[in-house]
Amino acid sequence: MMQKSFRVLSLPLLLILLLTTSCQNNIIPVGINEKENLQGTLRIGLYSGNTWRNKSYEVGSRGYYQIQEKMKEFIKQNWDGAFAQVIDKARLNGEAYLLPVRSDPLVVYYNQALLDSQAIQAPQEGWTWESYAQMADMLNKANIPVGIPFDPNSIEPVVQSFGGVMSSPDNGKAVGYLDSDATTVAFSRYLKLMPKLTGMLIQPKQQPGLGFARASYLVGLLGDQQSDYRLAPMPVSEDGTKHNNSLLTGLAISKDSENKELAWKLLQFIAGDSNDTAMSFIADNTLRMQEASPAIEQSKWQELVELVKREATNAVPAAYDMVVGLSGSYGNGQFPIRSPEQLESIREGGAKQLLEEWARDIDAGISVIYKK
Numbered sequence: 278m279m280q281k282s283f284r285v286l287s288l289p290l291l292l293i294l295l296l297t298t299s300c301q302n303n304i305i306p307v308g309i310n311e312k313e314n315l316q317g318t319l320r321i322g323l324y325s326g327n328t329w330r331n332k333s334y335e336v337g338s339r340g341y342y343q344i345q346e347k348m349k350e351f352i353k354q355n356w357d358g359a360f361a362q363v364i365d366k367a368r369l370n371g372e373a374y375l376l377p378v379r380s381d382p383l384v385v386y387y388n389q390a391l392l393d394s395q396a397i398q399a400p401q402e403g404w405t406w407e408s409y410a411q412m413a414d415m416l417n418k419a420n421i422p423v424g425i426p427f428d429p430n431s432i433e434p435v436v437q438s439f440g441g442v443m444s445s446p447d448n449g450k451a452v453g454y455l456d457s458d459a460t461t462v463a464f465s466r467y468l469k470l471m472p473k474l475t476g477m478l479i480q481p482k483q484q485p486g487l488g489f490a491r492a493s494y495l496v497g498l499l500g501d502q503q504s505d506y507r508l509a510p511m512p513v514s515e516d517g518t519k520h521n522n523s524l525l526t527g528l529a530i531s532k533d534s535e536n537k538e539l540a541w542k543l544l545q546f547i548a549g550d551s552n553d554t555a556m557s558f559i560a561d562n563t564l565r566m567q568e569a570s571p572a573i574e575q576s577k578w579q580e581l582v583e584l585v586k587r588e589a590t591n592a593v594p595a596a597y598d599m600v601v602g603l604s605g606s607y608g609n610g611q612f613p614i615r616s617p618e619q620l621e622s623i624r625e626g627g628a629k630q631l632l633e634e635w636a637r638d639i640d641a642g643i644s645v646i647y648k649k
Contacts, residue, residue, distance in 0.1 A: 348373055351545065358552035362590040363559065367527055375527035376544045379563045381491045382523040382588035383434060384581075385409075385509040386498060391421050391486035400509035406435055409487075409512050410470035416486040417472040424478035424488020425471045427617050429455075430595040431489070432467060434521050438514035439463035444596040451636035456629065465628045474617040491524065492585050493563055499581065500573035508580055523592040560585040597639075613638035 352361045360377075367375040385400060392399060395415055400408070413423040426432060433443045441463030442454050454460065468474075477490035481501035489511070498506045513519045528547065530540045548555045560582045615635055623631060 348376075355550055356548075356552050356555055359586065359590045360548070360552050360555040360559075363525075363556075366525060366592075366594060375529050376548055377525060377527040377589075378547065378559060379526040380523045380559055380585065380589035380592065381493050381525075381563050382521050382585065382592040383431060383489050383511065384492045384495055384584060384588075385487075385489045385511055386424075386485075386495055386506055387487045387509055388485065389505040389507055391416070391484070395419050395421070395486075399507070400512075402510045403517070404510070404512050405515065406438055406467075406512045407470065413472050413487055421486040422475060422478055422483055423472055424485050424490060425473065425475045426477050426489065427474040427615075427620050429597045430522065430524070431477070432464070433596055434511065435467050436460060436463045437520040438512070438518070439466050448594070448596050451639040452633075453636075455636040455639070456632040458629075461629045461632055464632060465623055468620060468623045468628075474621060476617075492581060492588075495581065496564055496573065499577045507577075508584060519591075521588055521592040522595040522598075523588065524598050525594045556586045556589070557582075559589055613642065 348356075348364065352364070356364070363377045363380060364373060364375075366380075367373065367377050387400060389399065392412075397412055397415055400412070413425065416423050429443055436443060439462070441460030442457065443460070444451055444454050477494060478485040478488050479490045479494040479498060481498055481504060484504065495506075495508075498504075499508075511519055511521050528544060530537055530544070534540050547558070549558050563585050564581060613635065615631070619631065
């Protein structure tokens with residue numbers, strides 16, 4: 278979880294801080310060991326996949342310390358801006374338990390040379406998912422690969438744009454939402470609009486002409502010196518609404534910590550003492566999760582950094598960010614997935630039955646993991 282993107286401080290001091298706090302203060306990212314029914318973005322949307330110290334809690338106990346009171350004055354004085362908005366994304370029942378340190382939104386990318394070869398105009402602000410599908414179809418017919426994701430977290434903004442929802446408002450239930458009539462229509466519309474499902478296609482060697490993927494995955498594409506990859510705005514719904522989600526990760530303080538004040542000081546140090554510093558840390562920590570190409574143009578890097586900062590305040594945590602086993606989410610493969618071939622069958626009908634079965638499988642898995 279901790280990346281090389283810490284603000285520069287003397288290395289010995291940083292190591293002392295990390296060793297001291299990790300051993301004494303139980304500062305841990307949100308993990309799946311919490312037995313309480315922590316619903317919403319904290320439980321489903323904000324799991325890092327790693328902990329500094331694994332610790333189980335008794336059923337019914339609240340394992341994480343509320344840092345809301347600690348943050349109120351600090352936010353007012355230091356983070357009263359974009360970072361405060363990101364903190365709001367991580368609230369559980371209106372309370373703050375988590376300090377966000379990473380937000381990885383979806384971003385549209387395209388290859389300018391490949392678009393030019395087909396006389397296709399580059400995407401513009403305000404374009405729609407129908408426009409995306411039309412462009413994808415043109416490229417597909419020219420045998421130019423197109424990134425068409427099929428994992429639920431990536432499809433979610435499109436489904437929302439078409440009037441569907443992937444989960445309950447607290448992100449804790451799929452039945453009645455993923456399989457609702459509105460979502461069935463939206464899901465079917467997505468699959469019927471787009472060419473064959475391919476996944477994100479984020480490797481330069483694949484030479485995709487168009488696609489959308491997590492910001493952290495695009496560092497390699499933008500650093501490819503053989504191609505001219507560029508970023509584009511996310512498409513909007515027919516009424517002009519833009520939907521996006523992010524894989525949002527943060528740090529929490531254990532309820533059992535014996536030194537909560539020192540733990541809180543460490544969180545302040547990690548995030549930074551100003552709004553700009555905190556947002557820069559989130560962007561850098563997000564993008565350096567993947568190894569950056571040293572040859573990436575500074576202008577492209579800065580454009581991606583600014584995009585992550587902007588989207589971090591707008592994108593909501595992905596519905597199934599913490600649902601293990603789903604492509605694009607953290608976990609170890611315990612949750613059910615649906616293959617591209619299964620989803621492709623929706624083009625011929627049967628979406629309702631597939632989504633009903635999928636929703637039941639997801640809820641069953643949640644029940645097992647969280648003892649609901």
